[in-house]
Amino acid sequence: MSSFFSYLIAGISLGGIYALIALGYTMVYGIAKMLNFAHGDVIMIGGYVAFTAISTMQQPVWIAVPCAIIACILLGVVIEKVAYKPLRSATPLAVLITAIGVSYLLQNVALLIFGSQARNFTSVVPDDFSVSLGSINISGETVVTILASVAIMVALTLFVNHTKSGKAMQAVSEDRGAAQLMGINVNRTISLTFAIGSALAGVASVLLCSTYPQISPYTGAMPGIKAFTAAVFGGIGSIPGAMIGGVVLGVIENLSKAYISSELSDAIVFAVLIIVLLVKPTGLLGKKINEKV
Amino acid sequence: MLKVENIQVYYGMIHAIKGVSFEVNEGEVIALIGANGAGKTTILHTITGLVAPKSGHVLFEGKDLTKIPAHKIVYLGMAHVPEGRRIFQQLTVLENLKLGAFSITDKVQIEKNLNYVYMHFPRLAERKNQVAGTLSGGEQQMLAMGRALMSNPKIILMDEPSMGLSPLLVNEIFKIISEVSKDGTTVLLVEQNAKKALSIADRAYVLETGNIVMEGKASELLDNPRIRAAYLGE
Known part of the structure; x- marks a missing residue:
């Protein structure tokens, strides 16, 4: 029984990381109506920034982590400005292909600079953060990940529902034209969304690389796809949906690894997604899309 | 207050607005009437910047709205009630x-x-x-x-406020439009329900396939035999 709880808690922690990444996908989809497939690779770049700061430049954690977050924010906003904004009125397919292109670009830039070999990432969490509950040992990374994800999700929910910028984001996601008539600057709102999504990616990058202490140019790809799955699972465009989807996915993945097969765990995750979408095509909390008359 | 000068709007190859000009003075209720597809909504969208005209100008208190991004227009004192709410x-x-x-x-x-x-x-x-x-x-x-x-707002643009409403509700909505006008807000009203629109407007413009074909005092247009035949169903 105690091993079940430790698998469960590790799953919640992994799910917290997925949720942070999924929030970036879902917010950008809700507001810019596009799938930003480069999101996972922004995480990888954030990881390399933290890695460089800690291992190469010997900087303390309190400098390395903000550096990673700021680098992700800048990268996310620049990608939006340079690659996506010129395509604002293009077909969704053109935007999707551009996003995939940006994803490969980031991976190859990382390959050029850091090489293809995976490097060891020094965890940003000190060893004495681990907690023992009876016979269950919870690693410091798990504790920090769960606390950080919960705090960020609460803050984000408050921001979206109780600030003027948050309300503007909701308005733009529902009706861009009507939002403009209210005086909302749509371009600025989209930039803000990318900045927030990328900041969450920055946090996720440090947590992810600390939990699985390695980094390579492909580090962001799989978690990116899983988090995208989590966002669809929860109902793409829905913020609470991404949170729930991320956590559920992390738990399913970890429990299948522990009790079924570690090779099959990814397949099980995607099978669950397919089943959920068959039963509820809009995802768990997805909104019914009303056709405009 | 609001002056639309010879605007031309294209949707791809379709020439939707073919050089429309009109004027709204402070305190007036102006109706823009015409059949479905005449270009009424496009004109309102051009005024508030949701659609860019190929040529022509929209002057609001001396400022050219075609050079101002859509989200800044409400700050100048212009509100738009869009079609379909x-x-x-x-x-x-x-x-x-x-x-x-x-x-x-x-x-x-x-x-x-x-x-x-x-x-x-x-x-x-x-x-x-x-x-x-x-x-x-x-x-x-x-x-x-x-x-x-x-x-x-100093001026409010309303696009088909009567659309899809029961006659009773239409009366209520038009009563409120008159009240808002009495409170000092200028009104530019786009309507298919010509009878209702002309009954509360000071002046009106009649739009047909992207052109203004008639203009005048609302009370005179209400008596015009051509208007009566084409728009009032008589």
């Missing part, structure tokens, strides 16, 4: 109204505007915490109008 369905009535006052930073002024809107639309006050998508069609139209009035 386009309220924020997932948000509550109160949240919609507050978004209507997005351009205003003074909390006291927002409160004042809210009371003004509630005075004209007591139904919105009763339903302020209801999700807007669950309102009836008439209530959604009231919300769209209330949301526009929340920005304290």
Whole structure:
């Protein structure tokens, strides 16, 4: 029984990381109506920034982590400005292909600079953060990940529902034209969304690389796809949906690894997604899309 | 106050507006009437910057609106009640109204505007915490109008406020438009319901396939035999 709880808690922690990444996908989809497939690779770049700061430049954690977050924010906003904004009125397919292109670009830039070999990432969490509950040992990374994800999700929910910028984001996601008539600057709102999504990616990058202490140019790809799955699972465009989807996915993945097969765990995750979408095509909390008359 | 000068609008190859000019003076109620597809909505979208004209100008108190981005126009004192209401369905009535006052930073002024809107639309006050998508069609139209009035506009542009409403509700909506006009807001009204629009307007322009074909005092147009035949069904 105690091993079940430790698998469960590790799953919640992994799910917290997925949720942070999924929030970036879902917010950008809700507001810019596009799938930003480069999101996972922004995480990888954030990881390399933290890695460089800690291992190469010997900087303390309190400098390395903000550096990673700021680098992700800048990268996310620049990608939006340079690659996506010129395509604002293009077909969704053109935007999707551009996003995939940006994803490969980031991976190859990382390959050029850091090489293809995976490097060891020094965890940003000190060893004495681990907690023992009876016979269950919870690693410091798990504790920090769960606390950080919960705090960020609460803050984000408050921001979206109780600030003027948050309300503007909701308005733009529902009706861009009507939002403009209210005086909302749509371009600025989209930039803000990318900045927030990328900041969450920055946090996720440090947590992810600390939990699985390695980094390579492909580090962001799989978690990116899983988090995208989590966002669809929860109902793409829905913020609470991404949170729930991320956590559920992390738990399913970890429990299948522990009790079924570690090779099959990814397949099980995607099978669950397919089943959920068959039963509820809009995802768990997805909104019914009303056709405009 | 508002002067539209020879605007031409294309949607791809389609020449939707073929050189339209008209003028709205302060305090007037101006009706723009015409059949479905005549270009009425396109003209309003051009004025508030949702559509860019190929040529021509829109002057509002001397400023050329075609050179100003859409989201800045409400700050100049122009509100637009779009066709089909386009309220924020997932948000509550109160949240919609507050978004209507997005351009205003003074909390006291927002409160004042809210009371003004509630005075004209007591139904919105009763339903302020209801999700807007669950309102009836008439209530959604009231919300769209209330949301526009929340920005304290000098001029309000209304696109088909009678669309899809029962005759009783149409009367109520038009009564409120007259009241808003009496309170000092200039009104530019686009309507298919020509009879109703002409009954409250000072002047009117008749639009046919992207051209203004007739203009004059609303009372005179109401008596014009051609208008009676084409738009009033007589």
